[in-house]
Ligand SMILES: Nc1ncnc2c1ncn2[C@@H]1O[C@H](COP(=O)(O)OP(=O)(O)O)[C@@H](O)[C@H]1O
């Protein structure tokens with residue numbers, strides 16, 4: 441099992457010393473194949489522990505079709521000598537899991553051992569479909585059942601309500617068009633803690649969905665490919681970069697504006713259905729303290745990897761300090777917490793938001809606290825900058841492109857889409873000066889975080905948030 445964990449994409453303990461100290465069986469779904477749900481406790485040398493969910497499919501004989509998911513041939517205490525596979529890779533096992541959900545009536549619960557299935561929406565699950573495991577860099581495992589439903593199996597689990605389930609449940613009940621409807625979820629109330637642990641959720645499969653990040657990249661690529669032609673449409677006429685963006689097939693601004701409206705509508709429902717807190721001047725000043733603290737930690741931790749971050753620190757402190765001088769109060773509320781274009785999906789008539797778990801690095805208790813909605817808005821603004829800059833980098837790698845021209849066009853795309861998103865978000869309400877000061881601080885704070893993320897995960901991309909810092913602190917070109 442330890443060897444399988446070490447290979448698993450979703451296991452967060454890779455590269456750290458760790459050992460499995462407990463494996464607790466929550467339930468056995470009889471099958472065939474028998475499907476068990478185990479909760480594995482992983483302990484680190486500093487004494488900290490993490491819980492991971494491992495659903496297993498057990499067969500008396502080896503199954504060649506899923507060799508890649510073999511956890512091990514072994515003698516299971518309850519099942520005897522078996523070959524055990526990670527169940528999300530196995531269609532037979534996923535059919536067993538789906539049938540357990542389908543056997544639960546809407547607005548009701550059912551139980552198998554320590555596993556409790558909950559259903560909310562009036563939707564007849566299609567149990568005749570085949571399951572397909574999503575590939576890609578996911579922190580959890582998502583399995584589509586035909587084009588009917590999507591099961592998300594949470595891997596790192598925590599006692600208490602999972603925010604993704606909680607938010608999908610409230611938004612589904614409120615009839616929000618901006619999430620995939622939640623059909624049900626599974627939890628365990630036995631075992632590792634006094635509080636139940638949420639283990640999985642099943643929701644509407646968004647058949648026509650296109651990833652917002654991919655769509656934005658396609659827009660920037662089209663712009664940069666067409667821009668030369670558009671820039672000189674007729675002899676003697678020369679368009680500036682804003683006009684080129686406007687006239688190009690890469691104009692994404694209408695979508696950005698609709699996305700801004702969708703995020704505002706989601707915020708409104710979240711404000712109405714979760715606790716809110718009124719933040720006064722002292723609370724707002726505490727935001728600046730938090731941002732300063734994150735900056736100091738990043739400057740210290742990244743001293744060797746990104747020494748230039750320290751050069752931006754004084755100007756960044758000024759951006760954060762401006763928040764301390766605001767005479768505002770604002771309503772803190774439940775937010776998405778980790779919003780970027782990769783968490784948005786475009787379906788035929790709408791934008792949908794996914795993955796409401798918040799910033800995975802933060803403890804659960806912190807992730808569900810009321811926060812400023814500007815955090816989500818800032819995350820999206822950063823994402824438009826990322827989309828423009830990442831395509832600009834790809835084009836700059838090609839022969840013969842003028843770097844300054846590319847940069848200016850990418851800036852124009854980012855600026856146009858950031859403005860469109862903000863316009864959609866704010867609707868008819870004009871942003872006040874205080875809103876802009878707060879938003880700038882959240883954006884700078886996010887860029888500081890991104891420098892650490894990129895330095896550790898994609899060192900070649902660290903220039904993207906670094907360049908943003910220069911612009912946000914006024915020491916570089918403004919986007
Ligand atoms: N209801 C859905 N229908 C279709 N695809 C979805 C749905 N929800 C999420 N996805 C896709 O699955 C991917 C992973 O989902 P996400 O909730 O972000 O999982 P993780 O927490 O593992 O990152 C998303 O990027 C999105 O493309």
Ligand SMILES: O=P(O)(O)O[C@H]1O[C@H](CO)[C@@H](O[C@H]2O[C@H](CO)[C@@H](O)[C@H](O)[C@H]2O)[C@H](O)[C@H]1O
Nearest residue numbers: 653778780781782819822823824826827890893
């Ligand atoms: O996807 P996660 O929620 O785990 O978030 C982490 O990875 C993101 C990258 O996948 C990273 O986002 C950064 O890069 C995006 C482009 O790949 C860009 O759209 C975002 O604006 C930028 O922050 C995120 O920061 C990190 O926490």
